[in-house]
Amino acid sequence: MDPTPTAAGPRRPARRRHPAARSRVVAGTLSAVLFLGLGAGMATRQSSATTATTSAASSSASAQEDTGSASSGWGATPGSSSDASPMTSSQGS
Amino acid sequence: MATMVAPAELRFRAMGSDVHVLVNGPADLLPVARDRVEELERRWSRFRPDSEISRLNALAGSPMAVSPETLGLVGRALEGARVTGGRYDPTVLGDVLRAGYDRSFEELGDGLGTGGGSPLGRGWARVTVDPGRSSVTLPAGVGLDPGGIGKGYAADLVVEELRAAGAAGVLVNLGGDLRADGPAPGGGSWVVAIEHPLRVGPAATVALDRGAVATSSRVRRAWGPAGGRRHHLIDPATGSPADTGLAAVTVLAARGWQAEVLAKAAFLGGLDRGRALLTVAGADGLLVDDRGGRHPTGGFGRFLAGDGAGVGR
Numbered sequence: 001m002d003p004t005p006t007a008a009g010p011r012r013p014a015r016r017r018h019p020a021a022r023s024r025v026v027a028g029t030l031s032a033v034l035f036l037g038l039g040a041g042m043a044t045r046q047s048s049a050t051t052a053t054t055s056a057a058s059s060s061a062s063a064q065e066d067t068g069s070a071s072s073g074w075g076a077t078p079g080s081s082s083d084a085s086p087m088t089s090s091q092g093s
Numbered sequence: 094m095a096t097m098v099a100p101a102e103l104r105f106r107a108m109g110s111d112v113h114v115l116v117n118g119p120a121d122l123l124p125v126a127r128d129r130v131e132e133l134e135r136r137w138s139r140f141r142p143d144s145e146i147s148r149l150n151a152l153a154g155s156p157m158a159v160s161p162e163t164l165g166l167v168g169r170a171l172e173g174a175r176v177t178g179g180r181y182d183p184t185v186l187g188d189v190l191r192a193g194y195d196r197s198f199e200e201l202g203d204g205l206g207t208g209g210g211s212p213l214g215r216g217w218a219r220v221t222v223d224p225g226r227s228s229v230t231l232p233a234g235v236g237l238d239p240g241g242i243g244k245g246y247a248a249d250l251v252v253e254e255l256r257a258a259g260a261a262g263v264l265v266n267l268g269g270d271l272r273a274d275g276p277a278p279g280g281g282s283w284v285v286a287i288e289h290p291l292r293v294g295p296a297a298t299v300a301l302d303r304g305a306v307a308t309s310s311r312v313r314r315a316w317g318p319a320g321g322r323r324h325h326l327i328d329p330a331t332g333s334p335a336d337t338g339l340a341a342v343t344v345l346a347a348r349g350w351q352a353e354v355l356a357k358a359a360f361l362g363g364l365d366r367g368r369a370l371l372t373v374a375g376a377d378g379l380l381v382d383d384r385g386g387r388h389p390t391g392g393f394g395r396f397l398a399g400d401g402a403g404v405g406r
Contacts, residue, residue, distance in 0.1 A: 073375035074355070076304020076345040078395040079282020086286035086298055086398075087100070087277070088113045090269040092310030092341050 100264075100278045103127060108134045108244055110268025114251070117278045118260030125258065126265065129251050136163055137243045139186070146239055150186065154233030158226065162250065167222055167229050170242050173354030174217040177370070180358040182329040184220070186236030187213025189327055192334060211236075215329060241270070241357060245307055245349030248272035272305040272349040284398050290341035291385045299396040301345060307352035309360045310341035328361050337363040340385070344371060344378040345396055351376070364388055 101120035105112050107130045114126045136145045145163045159167070170183035190211035212234065219232040231237060244267040252272045255263045262275030264283050273283040282300040289296035290312045299306070311326055311334070328335035342360040346352035355376050359367030364380055368390055371378045377392040 074346045074348075074351045075375040075377065075392075076306075076347055076352075076396070077302045079284070079300030079302045079398070086284050086295070087115060088264065088266045088271065089286040089288050089295070090266070090271060090306045090308045090343055091288040092269050092290060092308035092312065092343075 100262075107131055108138070108247070108267055110244065111266075112268070113264075113266040113271075115264040115266075115277075115283075116255065116260050117262035117276060118255075122255050122258060122260055122263075126251050126255060126263075129254065130247060130265075130267070133162065133243070133247045133250065136160060137166065137239050137247075139238060139240070146237060149229060149231060150236045153231040153235055156221075156223065156226070156228040156230040158228050161227065164222065164224065164227050164229065166239055166243060166246050167220065167237070168224075169246055169350045169354075170237070170239060171217060171220060171222065173242060173350070173358075176374075177354065177358040179217065179329060180361050180370075181354045182215055182217050182327075183237055183239060183242065184215045184217045184231075184235050185327040185329060185332075186238040187211045187215070188329075188332040189238055190236075191332070192327065215332075241307075241309070241353045242350050244268055244270040245272070245305065245351075245353035248305065248349040267349075270305075270307040270349055270353055273301060274303045276302070282398075287343045287379060289385070290381055291383075296341075296343075296381055296387055297379055297389075297393075298398045299345065300398040301396060303347075305346050305349040305352040306343060307346070307349065307356045308341055308343040309353075309356040311335070311360075312340060326357065326360055335361050337361060337367075338383055339364060339367065339380055340383050341381045342367060342378060343381075344376055345393075346374070346376040 100115040100117050101123055102113065102115045103123040103126065105127055107127075112127075112130055114123055116122050116126075135141065138144045139146050139150070141147060145159055149157050149159065149163075173181045174183060190213065213236040214234050216232045216235040219235070220237075221230045223229075248265040248267050248270055249272050251265045252263045252274050256274055260275065262273070262277055262283075264271060264273040264277070271285065277283045282302050284298060284300045285306050286295040287297045287299060287306070287308065288294075290310045309326055326335050327333065337360060339360055342356045344352045344356040344359065346355055355371060355374055356378070359370050359378065359380065362370055364382060367380055368388065371390050377390045377396065379390075379393055380388040382388065
């Protein structure tokens with residue numbers, strides 16, 4: 001499904017699917033590592049039944065992904081500016 | 094080197110934050126961006142009783158039909174919870190209310206809210222999304238707090254929509270959660286200052302061609318009287334504002350919602366686990382400890398602009 005239709009703004013073009021699959025692989029790997037280690041305490045408190053339900057839902061969310069770039073997984077693409085002044089800032093939320 | 098050309102830009106307030114939109118393209122896209130951000134705020138604000146999120150929380154226990162945008166937001170929030178093993182949890186609303194953050198930040202000031210009696214619990218794994226019916230069901234007694242991820246996902250949506258409408262490049266910054274795509278004016282990269290949470294000036298300045306930046310900080314969105322300060326970064330393991338030895342975490346990721354999820358999860362994990370989380374995710378970031386020390390991930394140096402401001406490459 002398309003997560004972005006809007007009455008106020010334009011619509012996006014059709015999405016490519018293969019980057020979404022790549023995103024799911026990364027997400028799956030991350031999830032596995034976290035379940036084994038970093039997030040074990042919280043992860044083990046999730047029941048298998050409810051996790052299955054959520055996984056189905058979140059797979060749908062992943063299927064909506066359109067990376068639209070050559071970057072892999074969840075990584076950003078570095079720029080090349082070496083001496084430009086900042087255009088904006090990230091101060092935390 | 095690319096020639097620096099000024100972008101069309103617009104600043105305004107929305108989602109309790111300063112919004113900054115930069116467009117490499119027609120300036121008439123700027124009001125389109127503002128309208129869209131304000132529309133998403135009307136849908137997602139938990140401080141508006143008529144928003145979709147408020148109605149969803151009020152209907153916990155029963156399915157509710159939602160807009161495609163809200164369906165996408167909830168799906169991504171659940172994805173974030175799943176991939177971080179629950180360290181990022183979008184259902185900490187009850188804990189946030191009990192900590193006193195029960196009204197917009199402009200209204201809260203240095204005071205303490207009266208949400209101490211909230212009975213809401215957590216339960217992201219029991220939230221269900223039905224894409225076929227475009228509906229979401231929250232478990233009874235569970236509330237959704239989309240604050241951070243809402244800003245990141247809103248930036249994603251607006252950037253992608255403005256690009257589709259003809260902008261060569263766009264950057265949308267919602268209170269420090271930003272997404273950029275396409276070339277900056279002059280064909281260069283987007284240059285972003287990461288503010289130091291404990292000192293005046295930037296902790297680093299980064300350049301990216303495309304992607305997102307999000308910062309989770311215990312210094313911002315903190316409230317309450319001196320000696321009893323609280324902040325909005327709730328640890329799902331304790332239900333209380335987290336004390337992990339970190340002051341802030343900034344993450345560079347592909348998308349705004351991903352950067353937001355990872356920044357919050359890394360902050361809650363602390364320095365070592367947080368850095369490991371970012372590495373596993375394929376993202377990069379800068380973690381600042383309570384003493385102001387800067388701890389970049391291994392790949393963070395690829396993004397540094399200028400001389401790196403003393404951050405190790």
